[in-house]
Amino acid sequence: MRAYFARLIKPLLALTLAAAMLAAEQGCTQGTPTAPAVPEGKPGEPRTIALSITEKGYEPSPVTLRQGQPVKLVLTRTTEHTCATEIVLDEYHINTPLPLNQPVEVSFTPTQTGKLVYGCAMGKMISGVFMVE
Ligand SMILES: [Cu+2]
Structure with missing residues (x-):
């Protein structure tokens, strides 16, 4: 038993x-903690955003931006294994090469609200998203 x-x-x-x-x-x-869902800082005050380009793509994504607030992206590509060797953001005439392991600064000010898709030079096959509020 x-x-x-x-x-x-x-x-x-x-x-x-x-x-x-x-x-x-x-x-x-x-x-x-996850990526901030609400815009940081005051309107008009420049904001620095660090983005990594890894084997998973552009990280973090999505990132929420504030309309009219200047942003300075600091992009660091850490992988040779994807085609994301530049950042292309047509709406703001950005097409900047991203050398391996070298931080690159890209500045712009989102003037319109909505979704902004950026990505690699091949039709943004690898892409990231900014949500402008
Ligand atoms: Cu590509």
Whole structure:
């Protein structure tokens, strides 16, 4: 009788433990910071945004910008394994090469609200997004 009970209780315990671990993990991920959803700084005050160009593309993306607020992008490409070797943003006549591991500054001021898609020179096959509010 005892052996039967032990056989029954062990999987139950394992299940409870797994559930507890899962809950703890979820609690952890909820606390991790993500990209800011609201524009930072005051209107008119220049804002610096660091972007990395990794194997996953342009990061972080999307980034929310404020209409009329100048932004200075500091772009650092850290991979040779994608075709994202420049940043192209047609609306602001930006087409700037991004040398490997060398921070490049690109400044512009978003004048219109809405979604801005930038990306590589091949029709933005690899792309990132600015949301202008
Ligand atoms: Cu490309």
